[in-house]
Amino acid sequence: MRFVVLLLLAGTFAWGAADAEAKIVKKTVEYEHDGVVLEGYMSYDDAAEGRRPGILIIHQWMGVTDNERMRAQMLAEMGYVALAVDVYGKGVRPANRAEAQEQAGKYYGDRALFRARLAAGLAELKRQPNVDGSRVAAIGYCFGGGGAFELARAGADVAGVVSFHGSLDTPMPASEGDIIAKVLVCHGAVDPYVKPEALHGFLEEMEAAGVDYQLIMYAGAVHAFTQKGAGDDPSTGAAYNEAADRRSWQAMQDFFDEIFE
Amino acid sequence: MRFVVLLLLAGTFAWGAADAEAKIVKKTVEYEHDGVVLEGYMSYDDAAEGRRPGILIIHQWMGVTDNERMRAQMLAEMGYVALAVDVYGKGVRPANRAEAQEQAGKYYGDRALFRARLAAGLAELKRQPNVDGSRVAAIGYCFGGGGAFELARAGADVAGVVSFHGSLDTPMPASEGDIIAKVLVCHGAVDPYVKPEALHGFLEEMEAAGVDYQLIMYAGAVHAFTQKGAGDDPSTGAAYNEAADRRSWQAMQDFFDEIFE
Numbered sequence: 005m006r007f008v009v010l011l012l013l014a015g016t017f018a019w020g021a022a023d024a025e026a027k028i029v030k031k032t033v034e035y036e037h038d039g040v041v042l043e044g045y046m047s048y049d050d051a052a053e054g055r056r057p058g059i060l061i062i063h064q065w066m067g068v069t070d071n072e073r074m075r076a077q078m079l080a081e082m083g084y085v086a087l088a089v090d091v092y093g094k095g096v097r098p099a100n101r102a103e104a105q106e107q108a109g110k111y112y113g114d115r116a117l118f119r120a121r122l123a124a125g126l127a128e129l130k131r132q133p134n135v136d137g138s139r140v141a142a143i144g145y146c147f148g149g150g151g152a153f154e155l156a157r158a159g160a161d162v163a164g165v166v167s168f169h170g171s172l173d174t175p176m177p178a179s180e181g182d183i184i185a186k187v188l189v190c191h192g193a194v195d196p197y198v199k200p201e202a203l204h205g206f207l208e209e210m211e212a213a214g215v216d217y218q219l220i221m222y223a224g225a226v227h228a229f230t231q232k233g234a235g236d237d238p239s240t241g242a243a244y245n246e247a248a249d250r251r252s253w254q255a256m257q258d259f260f261d262e263i264f265e
Numbered sequence: 266m267r268f269v270v271l272l273l274l275a276g277t278f279a280w281g282a283a284d285a286e287a288k289i290v291k292k293t294v295e296y297e298h299d300g301v302v303l304e305g306y307m308s309y310d311d312a313a314e315g316r317r318p319g320i321l322i323i324h325q326w327m328g329v330t331d332n333e334r335m336r337a338q339m340l341a342e343m344g345y346v347a348l349a350v351d352v353y354g355k356g357v358r359p360a361n362r363a364e365a366q367e368q369a370g371k372y373y374g375d376r377a378l379f380r381a382r383l384a385a386g387l388a389e390l391k392r393q394p395n396v397d398g399s400r401v402a403a404i405g406y407c408f409g410g411g412g413a414f415e416l417a418r419a420g421a422d423v424a425g426v427v428s429f430h431g432s433l434d435t436p437m438p439a440s441e442g443d444i445i446a447k448v449l450v451c452h453g454a455v456d457p458y459v460k461p462e463a464l465h466g467f468l469e470e471m472e473a474a475g476v477d478y479q480l481i482m483y484a485g486a487v488h489a490f491t492q493k494g495a496g497d498d499p500s501t502g503a504a505y506n507e508a509a510d511r512r513s514w515q516a517m518q519d520f521f522d523e524i525f526e
Contacts, residue, residue, distance in 0.1 A: 187484075193468065193472065193478075193480070194472060207454065207482070210484060211454065211455060211484070211485070214485075215484060216484050216485075216508070217454075217484040218481060218482065218483055218484065218512065219454070219480075219481070219482040220479060220480070220481045220482075221468070221479065221480040221481075221482075222479055223448075223471060223472065223476060223477050223478040223479065224472070224475075224477075247477070251479065251519075251523075254519050255516075255519075258512075258515050258516075258519065262512075
């Protein structure tokens with residue numbers, strides 16, 4: 005028994021050493037869609053060798069923020085190449101809720117444009133020399149969770165999509181065979197912004213389309229449960245929830261382990 | 266990098282050595298409730314030292330079968346002390362669906378008796394010298410999933426309960442503060458035996474009672490999705506589903522990692 009413990013400690017030390025050697029790159033990247041310049045954010049371990057899975061991160065309604073940058077770095081430390089895409093365009097960064105609503109509304113109202121912007125981000129990720137284009141997933145938050153589903157509905161060649169408190173309804177539902185990706189839905193059980201009817205309709209859409217999905221509902225969690233900036237008062241309808249944040253991140257890791265095995 | 270790999274291999278070897286030394290005990294155990302002899306099944310690693318978490322396994326409507334014995338052994342190999350309890354009584358083993366329905370119906374119809382039988386099993390598990398009584402959980406299948414919830418509703422001192430395709434409704438719903446345990450519900454998204462109304466009512470009960478629960482719904486999964494004996498034809502309403510079985514077992518492990526940390 006002591007022998008085992010000593011080796012495990014040695015193993016921990018070795019991982020620590022490996023981490024110390026990691027060179028986590030963090031940078032903005034520019035790419036284009038239909039003549040519009042988009043400014044995303046990329047992170048990966050430059051000390052790692054070879055092609056590895058790539059993760060697309062789709063922002064909530066405020067655009068690319070510290071939250072997306074933090075998730076990109078977390079994913080880079082886990083060994084992925086992460087690209088936080090920019091749906092809105094370089095320099096288009098809502099300063100408040102009203103501006104966020106206007107921007108998000110533009111893409112909610114034009115799903116074809118929303119899908120095209122995301123497809124441009126996906127292409128940018130896949131063309132990276134350190135990305136294995138056959139092993140790519142997309143994750144998204146709120147508006148971006150809805151975006152992850154739109155990407156899937158468009159038949160994008162991704163192994164999986166994960167939504168955290170994402171919007172579920174769409175005017176362009178999937179038909180049987182449209183969706184290639186496996187789907188993981190992480191949902192606040194009492195999210196007042198995503199109505200039970202939307203959830204019900206989404207599940208019917210997924211079953212009818214023959215999608216391999218999983219839905220997780222977290223007790224007491226409202227909208228934006230992964231966003232520390234949402235505060236801690238669930239009565240406002242949007243609030244951080246530590247347990248739901250931690251559990252959904254773990255569920256995402258299990259999902260990645262399965263789709264990238 | 267090579268240094269890391271060598272140490273990891275050494276770590277694997279050490280674990281392999283530990284596994285080779287494991288002595289997995291598998292035995293029937295008799296205990297009593299109110300003068301009735303119950304015959305459960307226990308499994309644990311007799312080579313491991315010290316007290317460790319205990320897991321109660323609550324059977325589906327056929328009573329203790331090879332399925333419960335298999336899960337007990339799987340849990341023992343993971344380091345737990347597992348006790349598959351017997352709700353029905355020694356020698357009471359349904360031979361067919363009609364007999365199973367009669368037995369299960371007896372306990373569905375008398376929840377107080379159901380809870381008392383389960384409490385007797387829990388006491389039997391907690392009194393084991395190798396069990397840490399402060400770190401105990403219960404899992405259950407179908408009828409036994411409903412049993413895991415009844416145990417929780419009764420305020421049993423368990424860290425968590427996990428239901429696999431369990432029945433969700435009860436004539437004795439929990440009130441605020443009744444349930445100590447964290448709750449994980451693994452549910453077939455198209456289970457025709459557990460109606461949407463039952464699911465809806467369960468979620469309302471859990472939210473009203475302030476329970477820390479998680480619900481996972483698995484695409485295309487019907488009743489009995491963990492039971493290989495249920496066959497592979499979902500149109501019958503009960504069928505094995507490999508993905509849902511594997512994913513729900515992983516979710517249970519994550520749940521245990523959290524509640525026993």
